[in-house]
Amino acid sequence: MKWISDSRILIVGLGLIGGSYAKGLKRLGYHVTAIDTRQEAIDYALENHIINEGFTEVTEEVVSSADAVIFGLYPKVFLEWIERYQKFFKPGTMLTDVTGVKSCIVYKIQDMLRDDVEFIGSHPMAGREVYGVENADENIFRGANFILTPTEKNSPASIRWVGSLARILGFGRISVLSPEEHDEMIGYLSQLTHCIAVALMTCSDNEHLVDYTGDSFRDLTRIANINDVMWSELFMLNRESLLKYMDIFLDEFAALRDMVRDGNVPELREKMKLSTKRRAYFNRK
Amino acid sequence: MKWISDSRILIVGLGLIGGSYAKGLKRLGYHVTAIDTRQEAIDYALENHIINEGFTEVTEEVVSSADAVIFGLYPKVFLEWIERYQKFFKPGTMLTDVTGVKSCIVYKIQDMLRDDVEFIGSHPMAGREVYGVENADENIFRGANFILTPTEKNSPASIRWVGSLARILGFGRISVLSPEEHDEMIGYLSQLTHCIAVALMTCSDNEHLVDYTGDSFRDLTRIANINDVMWSELFMLNRESLLKYMDIFLDEFAALRDMVRDGNVPELREKMKLSTKRRAYFNRK
Numbered sequence: 001m002k003w004i005s006d007s008r009i010l011i012v013g014l015g016l017i018g019g020s021y022a023k024g025l026k027r028l029g030y031h032v033t034a035i036d037t038r039q040e041a042i043d044y045a046l047e048n049h050i051i052n053e054g055f056t057e058v059t060e061e062v063v064s065s066a067d068a069v070i071f072g073l074y075p076k077v078f079l080e081w082i083e084r085y086q087k088f089f090k091p092g093t094m095l096t097d098v099t100g101v102k103s104c105i106v107y108k109i110q111d112m113l114r115d116d117v118e119f120i121g122s123h124p125m126a127g128r129e130v131y132g133v134e135n136a137d138e139n140i141f142r143g144a145n146f147i148l149t150p151t152e153k154n155s156p157a158s159i160r161w162v163g164s165l166a167r168i169l170g171f172g173r174i175s176v177l178s179p180e181e182h183d184e185m186i187g188y189l190s191q192l193t194h195c196i197a198v199a200l201m202t203c204s205d206n207e208h209l210v211d212y213t214g215d216s217f218r219d220l221t222r223i224a225n226i227n228d229v230m231w232s233e234l235f236m237l238n239r240e241s242l243l244k245y246m247d248i249f250l251d252e253f254a255a256l257r258d259m260v261r262d263g264n265v266p267e268l269r270e271k272m273k274l275s276t277k278r279r280a281y282f283n284r285k
Numbered sequence: 286m287k288w289i290s291d292s293r294i295l296i297v298g299l300g301l302i303g304g305s306y307a308k309g310l311k312r313l314g315y316h317v318t319a320i321d322t323r324q325e326a327i328d329y330a331l332e333n334h335i336i337n338e339g340f341t342e343v344t345e346e347v348v349s350s351a352d353a354v355i356f357g358l359y360p361k362v363f364l365e366w367i368e369r370y371q372k373f374f375k376p377g378t379m380l381t382d383v384t385g386v387k388s389c390i391v392y393k394i395q396d397m398l399r400d401d402v403e404f405i406g407s408h409p410m411a412g413r414e415v416y417g418v419e420n421a422d423e424n425i426f427r428g429a430n431f432i433l434t435p436t437e438k439n440s441p442a443s444i445r446w447v448g449s450l451a452r453i454l455g456f457g458r459i460s461v462l463s464p465e466e467h468d469e470m471i472g473y474l475s476q477l478t479h480c481i482a483v484a485l486m487t488c489s490d491n492e493h494l495v496d497y498t499g500d501s502f503r504d505l506t507r508i509a510n511i512n513d514v515m516w517s518e519l520f521m522l523n524r525e526s527l528l529k530y531m532d533i534f535l536d537e538f539a540a541l542r543d544m545v546r547d548g549n550v551p552e553l554r555e556k557m558k559l560s561t562k563r564r565a566y567f568n569r570k
Contacts, residue, residue: 198556202563213430214411214429216508217475217478225565228558232553236548239545252487256484260480261528274487282506
């Protein structure tokens with residue numbers, strides 16, 4: 001499927017990310033249909049011109065009219081959906097997703113999927129600390145990273161297709177990783193950081209911190225406002241990588257604690273110099 | 286001393302914060318003099334109209350002409366400066382500082398200080414991850430928190446004076462804490478967060494993280510770009526409070542790790558709900 005303007009896109013799961021895809025794609029002129037179990041999500045999206053049409057039921061008529069389907073579902077619901085409704089896809093339909101874990105999803109989907117449709121996993125590295133299509137905003141994609149996770153089952157055409165999707169939505173760097181590399185990376189960059197934010201926020205029950213804080217605590221706890229259903233599911237599905245990085249972090253932090261306790265200023269300064277050097281890689285963006 | 290427009294302000298230590306005070310006060314019409322050991326800092330500040338006059342040497346003429354002095358020095362240098370040059374103050378001079386630790390500074394300064402001048406400790410909760418007067422920006426104070434730490438030795442007039450300083454510079458919430466309360470708060474809100482950022486950044490030597498990351502890792506490591514000389518000194522001067530919070534955080538984080546390891550989703554979700562609830566106190570700002 002090429003990204004030509006009469007392509008019909010189906011978004012399954014009209015949450016923050018699904019809704020932001022819908023908004024961006026509709027603005028670019030594509031025909032966008034959505035399926036979501038929440039009638040209010042569909043109503044909101046229609047009233048705000050985020051989609052062309054929307055449904056709360058999955059029917060052959062709706063699914064088979066799509067040239068491409070983007071799944072914005074929680075991992076387990078995503079697997080169940082494919083199992084139950086893949087019979088409705090028309091031959092040649094291109095599928096991708098926005099799921100935050102990959103190894104446990106991509107292979108299973110590809111194994112169970114019909115031979116005449118193709119699924120390629122992808123992960124837009126963008127989000128907000130609010131949820132639902134009511135907060136959808138296609139500008140969160142502008143310049144953000146985008147990771148696609150092809151396997152041996154994917155065609156070069158599907159890789160070009162999902163890369164084009166990322167480009168037209170305004171993503172910046174588009175990277176190709178294996179599902180395993182993706183999960184390792186995300187265990188560190190995303191899941192570990194969320195664990196840290198939660199642990200930092202639960203260290204104190206003082207309700208007046210907001211009166212004394214500077215920007216650093218505010219920045220480190222922004223993501224402590226967390227969707228517990230979604231993130232606990234993502235953690236469980238990537239437990240090995242996450243645990244690996246939680247343990248590395250525990251060791252690093254405990255070493256720093258010992259340096260403070262022992263008054264070991266030379267080693268403390270070395271660690272700070274190292275962190276400053278490594279953080280500098282981020283300055284080019 | 287009242288904040289009347291012909292007041293002469295002396296800034297000792299023209300770094301990022303001292304420079305930002307200078308810039309804001311000069312713009313408000315005060316006569317601002319600076320002392321800094323770096324000739325380039327003085328030259329830059331003069332060329333960019335951040336100060337009215339500047340010196341690299343401490344002389345009686347310069348110090349005695351000030352109605353108020355704001356110290357932007359590292360803690361140890363600050364103590365030495367007072368010891369050596371307090372003889373130059375004219376009677377009635379008001380002194381404050383911007384130092385990030387208080388118990389170990391405030392009492393010592395007040396104990397050694399002449400009876401005819403008054404020092405009241407304060408801490409502007411604002412900063413940037415860059416240093417020097419070259420990056421001075423009085424807008425970092427707008428709406429930021431400001432903490433003042435009076436002791437029994439301070440007069441009500443000095444409390445009003447430093448509160449006025451904060452107000453005219455645009456600070457938001459102005460709080461009064463004891464030096465000990467301040468240090469406990471800062472051990473948690475500022476120093477612990479910097480330790481976390483450093484430990485998180487040093488977990489991996491992958492130079493390509495920037496291509497895969499979303500905003501959360503970027504936010505949590507912004508302050509991993511850290512001035513090792515200043516922060517190691519601040520850590521050592523507040524070691525007890527910092528260690529207390531490092532240990533609380535280690536316990537919280539290790540408990541979270543065990544929940545992930547054990548697949549204890551109910552407790553994991555409880556922790557996330559708690560962190561979301563506590564983070565909500567910050568939303569009003």
